Amino acid sequence: MKEKIFFYHxxxxxxxxxxxxxxxxxxxxKRAIHxxxxxxxxxxxxxxxxxxFHPYTExxxxxxxVKLLNEAGYDAVTIGNNEGITLSHDDLVxxxxxxxxxxxxxxxxxxxxxxxxxxxxxxxxxxNNHTKIGVIGVTINFTNFYEPxxxxxxxPFQELEKWxxxxxxxxxxxxxxxxxxxxxxxxxxxxxAEIDVILGAHTHHILPEGKLVNDCLLCCTGKYGMxxxxxxxxxDTKNKTIDKEAKLIPSSQLPEVRDEEQFDDVLIKEGKRLLxxxxxxxxxxxxxxxxxxxxxxxxxCSSLTEWCHADCSFLNAGVLLDSxxxxxxxxxxxxxxxxxxxxxxAVKLNGTQLKELVVQTIDDKYTTLExxxxxxxxxxxxKIIYDKIDISGKGSSIKIKIxxxxxxxxxxxxxxxxxxxxxxxxxxxxxxxxxxFFLPEFLRDILQWKLIKRYPIIR
Numbered sequence: 001m002k003e004k005i006f007f008y009h010x011x012x013x014x015x016x017x018x019x020x021x022x023x024x025x026x027x028x029x030k031r032a033i034h035x036x037x038x039x040x041x042x043x044x045x046x047x048x049x050x051x052x053f054h055p056y057t058e059x060x061x062x063x064x065x066v067k068l069l070n071e072a073g074y075d076a077v078t079i080g081n082n083e084g085i086t087l088s089h090d091d092l093v094x095x096x097x098x099x100x101x102x103x104x105x106x107x108x109x110x111x112x113x114x115x116x117x118x119x120x121x122x123x124x125x126x127x128n129n130h131t132k133i134g135v136i137g138v139t140i141n142f143t144n145f146y147e148p149x150x151x152x153x154x155x156p157f158q159e160l161e162k163w164x165x166x167x168x169x170x171x172x173x174x175x176x177x178x179x180x181x182x183x184x185x186x187x188x189x190x191x192x193a194e195i196d197v198i199l200g201a202h203t204h205h206i207l208p209e210g211k212l213v214n215d216c217l218l219c220c221t222g223k224y225g226m227x228x229x230x231x232x233x234x235x236d237t238k239n240k241t242i243d244k245e246a247k248l249i250p251s252s253q254l255p256e257v258r259d260e261e262q263f264d265d266v267l268i269k270e271g272k273r274l275l276x277x278x279x280x281x282x283x284x285x286x287x288x289x290x291x292x293x294x295x296x297x298x299x300x301c302s303s304l305t306e307w308c309h310a311d312c313s314f315l316n317a318g319v320l321l322d323s324x325x326x327x328x329x330x331x332x333x334x335x336x337x338x339x340x341x342x343x344x345x346a347v348k349l350n351g352t353q354l355k356e357l358v359v360q361t362i363d364d365k366y367t368t369l370e371x372x373x374x375x376x377x378x379x380x381x382x383k384i385i386y387d388k389i390d391i392s393g394k395g396s397s398i399k400i401k402i403x404x405x406x407x408x409x410x411x412x413x414x415x416x417x418x419x420x421x422x423x424x425x426x427x428x429x430x431x432x433x434x435x436x437f438f439l440p441e442f443l444r445d446i447l448q449w450k451l452i453k454r455y456p457i458i459r
Contacts, residue, residue: 001238003129004039006030007175007231009221011046011201014082015054015065016224017267019251021260023228024072026249031073040127043073046201046220047080047139047179052442053339053377055271055332061091064267066099076102076123078137078177080201084108084153085145086341088440092116092151104137104177106163107154108146121159122167131235134171136163139179140202145343145419148439156180160192168194172240173233175199182220189216196242197231210246219246226251275332280451281458282325288337290317290382291367296324300338300443301387303450308346308416308438312389312402314361315418318371318382319443329451338444342375343419347433351409357429358389358400366426374420418443 008027013020027043034041050065052058057065062083069077087095096103096118106121115121122136138160141153160176168174173196178185181203188198193214200207200220206227211218221227227248234243257263286296297317305313322337349357361384369381390401400407419437421430 001129001236002243003127003131003235003237004037005127005131005133005173005233005235006034006039006041007044007197007199007229007233008041009044009046009199009219009229009231010049010225011179011199011221011229012048012080012204012223013045013225014048014051014223015057016051017054017068017264019225019254020068020072021257021263022251022254023225024068025257026228026254027072029255038128040129040131042075042125042133044135044177044199045069045074045077046177046199047078048082048201049077049080050086051082052086052341054267055275055335056267057271058335058339059271059274061087062095063098064271066096070098070100074101075125076104076135076137076177078105078179079103079108079139080179081140081142081145082341084139084151085142085149085439086442089150091440092149102135104135105139106136107138107141107156107159109152109154111150111152113152121163124167124171129237131173131237132171133173133175134167135175135177136160136167137177137179140181140184144435144437145439148437156184157188157191160188164192164194172235173197173242178202181205182218185218185220186211186213189213189218192216197233197244199229199231206248207246208248210244217244217246221248228254272332275335276330278328278330278457279334279448280329280455282327282329282451282455285326286324288317288320288323290380292317292383293385296320297385298387299450299454300447301385303446304344304416304443305387307441307446307449308344308414308436310346310414310416312413313387313416314384314389315443316366316382317385318378318380319376319418321378324451328457329455331448334444334448334451338442338447340375340377340443342443343441344416344438344443344446345419345422346414346416346436346438347422347430348435349413349415349429349433351407351411351413353429353433354402354413354415355398355400355407355409357415357427358391359398360427360429361386362391362398374424376420
């Protein structure tokens with residue numbers, strides 16, 4: 001006898017809800033059809049469902065995303081880096097308080113070595129015909145970001161070495177929810193012959209019909225809910241053999257949902273309502289400009305120096321999307337102009353390295369660059385803005401002062417900037433430097449802190 005089993009999956013939605021009503025309607029419709037046919041189906045999300053660029057996600061700290069997953073009837077999720085490192089420790093502890101699905105992640109622990117209360121390293125499900133399906137979840141271990149948040153993100157492959165044999169001996173089919181990326185999924189398939197299916201994420205790759213590696217089926221839907229993934233398993237219950245195939249359904253081709261175009265607008269309005277409380281009052285407008293220094297982008301840059309206890313700082317003007325004021329400024333206003341999940345970082349550079357960095361930033365080759373990823377949620381890179389860095393002259397006659405003093409080649413300087421520069425190859429000196437990350441605060445939290453200090457509301 002051959003039993004049909006279906007896995008529906010999404011990944012890297014990043015709070016892009018354009019197609020969410022269609023996805024929800026489709027998986028609920030399919031569940032009814034499969035139940036009528038005595039077939040078993042599961043719905044999985046493979047992480048980065050939330051992204052705090054969206055006002056609704058920001059205002060609810062991801063709990064609104066959990067509500068959407070509940071309403072769609074998901075069976076299980078694993079976490080991505082957006083769940084793991086863009087929330088404070090306490091907010092992640094409580095993110096899944098109301099979840100009606102399993103949260104499966106094998107390589108996340110607190111500092112005492114315990115899994116979060118909501119996390120399970122694996123779950124074993126049973127189909128209508130008593131076929132057992134083991135599901136293990138793993139997420140990418142951005143150690144430098146998890147540690148300041150008091151989490152331990154262990155090496156996922158070490159955890160898989162522990163759990164894959166243990167789970168495999170108990171089940172008929174083994175599935176991995178992997179927020180690691182395509183190259184690690186390929187490595188996983190080569191290393192663990194026991195795995196039948198890997199549902200992938202993180203690198204936003206698209207595998208229209210899956211990819212077979214070592215007889216393991218790798219799957220991924222891309223990003224932003226643009227596709228709904230489907231894996232069909234035919235399991236021979238007598239011979240214990242598996243036939244498997246994958247496909248993607250473009251969400252644009254799913255049946256329309258009544259009033260679907262209003263869905264995201266409603267969520268945005270709800271997020272705005274929750275973020276409307278005023279935090280500062282500006283007597284005049286604070287302008288920003290992507291191509292020149294302004295009072296607002298200079299204010300943010302100097303705030304970065306102060307927050308990170310640095311000697312100086314720099315950032316790109318494109319991180320501020322609009323001006324502020326005059327009048328009352330709300331949390332929504334600050335989120336609107338600075339939606340990026342970007343954290344401050346301080347790097348240590350000697351004078352020679354700092355001079356090389358400054359020379360690199362003077363070059364305007366990135367100014368009009370359209371930037372995607374690295375936490376950046378704006379349009380273009382923009383001009384570099386400095387605090388406590390004064391530059392005069394050009395070429396070999398360039399002179400640099402740090403906080404009013406001539407730059408000394410053998411002195412160690414503490415330079416504050418954006419974490420996106422530590423993993424994007426804009427400035428090699430920053431990538432190579434010793435770093436201290438400041439979490440969970442985003443740039444907008446630093447800006448809010450400074451505005452409250454400088455422009456308090458008089459009650």
